[in-house]
Amino acid sequence: MSEANQGNGLIIDCHGHYTTAPGELGDYREQQKADLKTNDLFEHVKGMINISDDQLRESVEGAQLKLQNERGSDVTIFSPRASWMGHHIGNQSTSKYWTEHCNELIYRLTELYPQNFIGGAQLPQSPNADMAASAAELERCVTEYGFVGCNLSPDPSGGHWTAPRLDDRYWYPIYEKMSELNVPAMIHVSASCHHCFDTTGSHYLGADTTAFQHLMMAKTLFKDFPDLKLIIPHGGGAVPYHWGRFRGLADMMKLDNLHDIIRDHIYFDTCVYHQEGIDLLVDVIPTENILFASEMVGAVRGIDPQTSHYFDDTKRYIDACKLSDEGKQQIFEGNVRKVFPRLDARLAEVGLI
Numbered sequence: 001m002s003e004a005n006q007g008n009g010l011i012i013d014c015h016g017h018y019t020t021a022p023g024e025l026g027d028y029r030e031q032q033k034a035d036l037k038t039n040d041l042f043e044h045v046k047g048m049i050n051i052s053d054d055q056l057r058e059s060v061e062g063a064q065l066k067l068q069n070e071r072g073s074d075v076t077i078f079s080p081r082a083s084w085m086g087h088h089i090g091n092q093s094t095s096k097y098w099t100e101h102c103n104e105l106i107y108r109l110t111e112l113y114p115q116n117f118i119g120g121a122q123l124p125q126s127p128n129a130d131m132a133a134s135a136a137e138l139e140r141c142v143t144e145y146g147f148v149g150c151n152l153s154p155d156p157s158g159g160h161w162t163a164p165r166l167d168d169r170y171w172y173p174i175y176e177k178m179s180e181l182n183v184p185a186m187i188h189v190s191a192s193c194h195h196c197f198d199t200t201g202s203h204y205l206g207a208d209t210t211a212f213q214h215l216m217m218a219k220t221l222f223k224d225f226p227d228l229k230l231i232i233p234h235g236g237g238a239v240p241y242h243w244g245r246f247r248g249l250a251d252m253m254k255l256d257n258l259h260d261i262i263r264d265h266i267y268f269d270t271c272v273y274h275q276e277g278i279d280l281l282v283d284v285i286p287t288e289n290i291l292f293a294s295e296m297v298g299a300v301r302g303i304d305p306q307t308s309h310y311f312d313d314t315k316r317y318i319d320a321c322k323l324s325d326e327g328k329q330q331i332f333e334g335n336v337r338k339v340f341p342r343l344d345a346r347l348a349e350v351g352l353i
Helices: 023-038 053-061 064-071 092-112 132-145 169-181 199-216 243-252 258-262 275-284 314-320 325-339 343-349
Strands: 012-018 075-080 117-121 149-152 185-187 230-232 266-269
Touching: 012 092, 012 325, 023 092, 053 064, 053 092, 064 075, 075 092, 075 149, 092 117, 092 132, 117 132, 117 343, 132 149, 132 169, 185 199, 199 230, 199 243, 199 258, 199 266, 243 258, 258 266, 275 314, 314 325, 325 343
Parallel strands: 012 075, 075 117, 117 149, 149 185, 185 230, 230 266
Antiparallel strands: none
């Protein structure tokens, strides 16, 4: 347990990315890109990336681990760097081997720091591929590495939105595997290669909003997959701010009440980087549908000149919001443990519960 959180319940951050990986990982990706310049159908082989345990330790001990301890969070569901997933690059073989290496680094970190990191999987999506490889990689990560969730991009084209809507049967193989393995997905895009959309601003937040509308309008998805749980990151994009619009749209389209639609299926994280935004989130969204998250050492890394604290120190915002202590702990711990059913076994295994 972190020094800043002694004596309290767990603080579980459900949204962390490995943004500080050693340079050898980037070198591997650049070689993939170089190979693709000769032939965009280039069939990659996996190859090796030589990164030592000491390099892994050095990459997180002055970053994610240090901030966990200083800010008072205990354990992070940790996945590969989202903006580097890069599903639009190359073909299925490109994405398969890149993803395997990225997930294997996460696994190694969870073994080095079992009380700090629990794995979340990247998926080897590719614009012209089906979801079979993604389902296989998810099964590998859950059954062999003990991962408890995954990141699913609704737009593997990188901003061109060529994939079907999220309730289309195209996605069913991954939903089937998620249901079989009892793991949720965070609906998280990667880098934008479209000139109109900037990756960590309009692309991320627009995708969050788009994903919610897909799911809100899904007529049979949650009937077909009654245990499916999906997390909309970054506070749900524009959704909480426009909750009245979405309620009105649901009413016009003769859909169920939004609270009923989201109750057991759609969740929002707290990667919102100002107090007013968190206050709005907890005012609008039911407490049981909010999960604590920071995405620290992520998209916004600076210090807010208005508060003199880091923008992504989101625990401070939950601490200061109007919720009761019970409601806050529900966000910090209880909801995350409910939405990630495999989490308890791992927390017990490493001695955190």
